[in-house]
Amino acid sequence: MSNEEVKAxxxxxxxxxxxxxxxxxxxxxxxxxxxxxxxxxxxxxxxLHRTMVDDSRFHVSRATLYNTIDLLADAGLVVKxxxxxxxxxxxxxxxxxxxxxxxCTQCGKVTEFVSAELERDIARVQTPDFRKTSYTLxxxxxxxxxxxxxxxxxxx
Amino acid sequence: MSNEEVKAxxxxxxxxxxxxxxxxxxxxxxxxxxxxxxxxxxxxxxxLHRTMVDDSRFHVSRATLYNTIDLLADAGLVVKxxxxxxxxxxxxxxxxxxxxxxxCTQCGKVTEFVSAELERDIARVQTPDFRKTSYTLxxxxxxxxxxxxxxxxxxx
DNA sequence: GTCAGTGCAAACTTTTTGCAACTAC
DNA sequence: GTAGTTGCAAAAAGTTTGCACTGAC
Numbered sequence: 491m492s493n494e495e496v497k498a499x500x501x502x503x504x505x506x507x508x509x510x511x512x513x514x515x516x517x518x519x520x521x522x523x524x525x526x527x528x529x530x531x532x533x534x535x536x537x538l539h540r541t542m543v544d545d546s547r548f549h550v551s552r553a554t555l556y557n558t559i560d561l562l563a564d565a566g567l568v569v570k571x572x573x574x575x576x577x578x579x580x581x582x583x584x585x586x587x588x589x590x591x592x593x594c595t596q597c598g599k600v601t602e603f604v605s606a607e608l609e610r611d612i613a614r615v616q617t618p619d620f621r622k623t624s625y626t627l628x629x630x631x632x633x634x635x636x637x638x639x640x641x642x643x644x645x646x
Numbered sequence: 647m648s649n650e651e652v653k654a655x656x657x658x659x660x661x662x663x664x665x666x667x668x669x670x671x672x673x674x675x676x677x678x679x680x681x682x683x684x685x686x687x688x689x690x691x692x693x694l695h696r697t698m699v700d701d702s703r704f705h706v707s708r709a710t711l712y713n714t715i716d717l718l719a720d721a722g723l724v725v726k727x728x729x730x731x732x733x734x735x736x737x738x739x740x741x742x743x744x745x746x747x748x749x750c751t752q753c754g755k756v757t758e759f760v761s762a763e764l765e766r767d768i769a770r771v772q773t774p775d776f777r778k779t780s781y782t783l784x785x786x787x788x789x790x791x792x793x794x795x796x797x798x799x800x801x802x
Numbered sequence: 803g804t805c806a807g808t809g810c811a812a813a814c815t816t817t818t819t820g821c822a823a824c825t826a827c
Numbered sequence: 828g829t830a831g832t833t834g835c836a837a838a839a840a841g842t843t844t845g846c847a848c849t850g851a852c
Contacts, residue, residue: 514806514851535841551809556842572728576817576841592776603773611767612783617759620748622787627768631778670826670831691816707834712817732816732842 507565521548663721677704
């Protein structure tokens with residue numbers, strides 16, 4: 491499925507969501523959805539805002555960005571992450587390979603990694619008195635760069 | 647192992663850490679460690695501060711709390727969590743049963759749940775070019791209360 | 803035409819920082 | 828004695844909110 495097709499699907503899903511929830515279909519919202527589905531990997535509000543301004547696709551305020559990203563999260567089109575710093579990160583969730591996140595505790599870099607077995611194991615878990623909808627697994631540690639740097643000269 | 651014994655062990659570990667890192671052994675730091683290891687479950691800085699003030703164990707400022715909790719996290723005596731709101735939560739990590747977290751997306755309640763198999767599965771995972779030290783698994787969904795409330799009258 | 807949605811700036815919350823006073827070493 | 832720590836208050840960073848204006852329905 492090409493990225494354009496994924497975008498079209500996302501727009502369709504978003505339209506359904508907006509209609510089902512009696513929300514207006516504003517150009518801002520679609521512009522944001524489009525920007526999100528043009529991104530690769532993780533992004534934060536600040537970065538998304540800058541990208542949209544730079545590409546001059548559409549002018550949206552930060553407030554609208556926060557607003558809309560919540561709708562997208564609720565619609566299941568975006569996943570929200572909090573990796574450890576106090577900035578929320580997001581990523582598109584349609585047609586992405588299920589993956590986990592490796593977070594470097596030194597430089598903060600986040601990389602994805604795929605493990606079908608782990609995916610299956612987590613999906614299989616029974617949670618008593620809890621209706622699960624999604625999950626996030628963050629593995630913390632040192633990335634290759636920081637690990638070698640740390641071995642050579644451990645800081646402080 | 648009684649909680650007093652765990653506390654003693656934690657103090658010992660903290661002392662080793664502080665000495666190994668050339669940091670001072672201030673009464674504030676031990677008071678904070680003690681407060682942390684007197685807590686059950688999750689807490690945030692605000693709550694910890696209030697508890698310490700109310701119990702008048704020791705007066706510490708928020709700044710010192712932030713400072714010290716970072717040391718404790720680095721020493722592996724405390725684990726930091728970001729469940730979705732923009733407040734960091736913490737929990738003691740010595741002599742606790744490995745567990746995962748169920749986060750209710752509606753009321754924000756966090757409950758723990760234990761799964762030895764899942765624990766094993768995650769520990770077993772090979773991460774390429776990454777030296778893992780810890781991980782956190784958050785399962786999002788609806789707790790029993792919110793799920794039944796939602797079935798009766800879905801709010802949006 | 804109406805009211806939800808937007809933009810802007812101000813407010814708010816959580817965390818970090820600067821600096822004088824303090825104290826562990 | 829000295830440099831690392833603390834407390835306070837001010838600042839920073841991220842997010843939310845109030846309000847007048849706009850535009851989707």
